[in-house]
Amino acid sequence: MLLYVESSAFPIHSFILQCNAADTLARIRAHLLHILYQMGHEDHQFRMRYKGQYLRDAYTLEDYRIGDHCVLKMVPMAKKNESFTDVRAERAKLGAGQTTEVKLALIHEVAMLKWRERMVAGFSGILSLNRVFTLFAALMFMWYFLSPYQPWQYSSFLPWAMLIYCIGVGLITLYTSEKCPSYTHKSGFTGPSSLWPQFFMVTFLILTVMNWGVAVFLMIRFILSILDYSCPSDESNDSCTVRGFWSYFLAIYFTLHAVYLFVIWSMGVSLLRNFRFRVGDFLEEHLVVTRDVEKVIETARNGRVKERRQAAFELATLATTGDDSKFRIVAEGGLEVLISLGLSTDEATQEYATEAMAELLTVPAIQDTFVELGGVTTLTTLLHSHNSRLVQEAVTAISYIVADSDDNKHAVVAERGLEDLAHAVQGGTDATKRNVAGIYLDLAFSPGVRAQMAARNSPTAALVSLCTGQDSETLRLALQALELVAIENADVILYQEELLNHLLNIPRKSSDAGIYLLAGKILLYFAESPEACEKMLAASNLKSALHQFAKTGDSILQKVVAKVILCTLDQRQTAARAKELNLKEVLLYIRGHAADREAWNMADAGISSIEAALFSSFAPGPDSDLGSLLSIKKPLSPFERRDEDKGGEGSGGSADGMSEAGPSSSSGPGQQSAGSSRGSQQSVRAAKERPASAASSKSSSSSSSSSSSSSSSSSSSSNKSEKSKKKK
Structure with a gap:
């Protein structure tokens, strides 16, 4: 299939790649490295992105559901100008863009492809010589089958061998002239067999072997005829001389053609082996599979800006290959290096280091070591970055930490972690908000952390702001966390003025019964x-x-x-x-x-x-201390x-007052x-049962209110009766 790659660093170029669905992203990057090598930009650092998602070298195109004619983005690693404010004065401090191993592998692959280009060109040239042998084969056919000399005078099988030989030479000439591909390092295979060069070579080798066998047989046959050459007594000297001449000529001819066929067959075998090589066979090994972790970590410690950036990217890629690679990184001190790189002045280095930390923290055994080294402080600090991608990776790493251990939850909350998470909600992407909502929910399941969340306003305010989005999963997680906080302290929920409107507007956003x-x-x-109930009833919806x-x-x-x-x-x-x-x-x-x-x-x-x-x-009832x-x-x-x-009527006309203050x-x-x-x-x-004390106080207040109402009604009725007596 074909892929199209665009890059902001090369706005006038559009790279076209031919690949398979099972190819890894490392092989795609290898193709691009070859193109950049031809352009003289092999030190350019980049990574791939598709539909807003950054692609990792260890995964295949099929894993990311990248199909034919898709457009990928080649994003420069240092896409922020602020990353170079302190290094523009001395460009030498930037260092090389690629590691030594990658450069050597790239040079090796380029050498193999250039050798292929030269061999294919020489192979096409030497195949043109086969036309000369075809011409001699045609003349031989005419002499053998159309001359007055009978060909069966040598043996009965010889005419058929000559016929097979002539047909084979003709087929090789026709097939190679029509189907032989050409190759250049820049454009790849071209020609009729550009899509199936291996099939062409296999077919050519089969025809060549068959023709070579017949040529060897004829060569041996005519050499033996020369050794046994003798003129019969009844044969004229002219005919005997002609027959001897043709025997010598054919022996030499078939010998030369057999050698020629062996040479082109050897070249075909070499090219067939070379055709099995694909771009990225060596680079992919160095980009993904076998990396020297010690060298990468040493480069991350003591390298220059580009070298540290590349080392962080390599560690992030290596961490995706499996748990064994993760433990190798930790054993070589990679966690400490990544934590320090997370606070680097280069923003791209921060992003790749945080991505590597997030990959390592998927293993629960590594999380405890990470917390002990103080990595949580680094992650919460990164939540204040202006780079949304960096914040998303930091939030992802924190979500792994709080998901498995209650002790790690307290470590996240220990140093203003709740406030840092609330800050990450502001201006974050949808994925970031979803992860933050999940983190708050995981934290709320811990009683100690839930008490801290209920005692502060910022976590609840962040959860309320998460309810404003259109993502159903984020809304669900935020509401679950709010419910748990309300169990601990309902007042902090009622204090949020905007929450009521968000709750009543939920039917417009979702149709999920769970929400x-x-x-x-x-x-x-x-x-x-009571107060919140009045506000709720004041809502029109x-x-x-x-x-x-x-x-x-x-x-x-x-x-x-x-x-x-x-x-x-x-x-x-x-x-x-x-x-x-x-x-x-x-x-x-x-x-x-x-x-x-x-x-x-x-x-x-x-x-x-x-x-x-x-x-x-x-x-309206009478005013009192209880309201x-x-x-x-x-x-x-x-x-x-x-x-x-x-x-x-019996009490002297006080029915109006009594009826107004009826028995409540x-x-x-x-x-x-x-x-x-x-x-x-x-x-x-x-969520929670209403306290018994509240119920008792409510009942006592209702009883006191009823008693006060009865007393007020009796006093009002007595006042009315006195007024009626005075009137009389």
């Missing part, structure tokens, strides 16, 4: 807080969001939605707002499409509570109203069902 469930659980914390959550058909999510609505009915003001928003429709939908019995009971209890409340009779905590008034039954009317302590069936259902719905919350 809806996480958002509903966090909304439950807002519903349980609350009803649509809850209705969308309920439509998923998930039983747990339906119960969470019902619980959220039931919590809005605990306070008088919020209950009135809930009725204005007509949240009853959501409960009706849940009751009509309930996934289980418990969800139906909760929805039915909420509907009964809303229908039983006299929202029109709400009036306005009056319970929702329930409508009086017709029998209770009749008793109130009779009592009012009476409880109808709706209240009992609502209370029992709310008590049974505490199992819905998977």
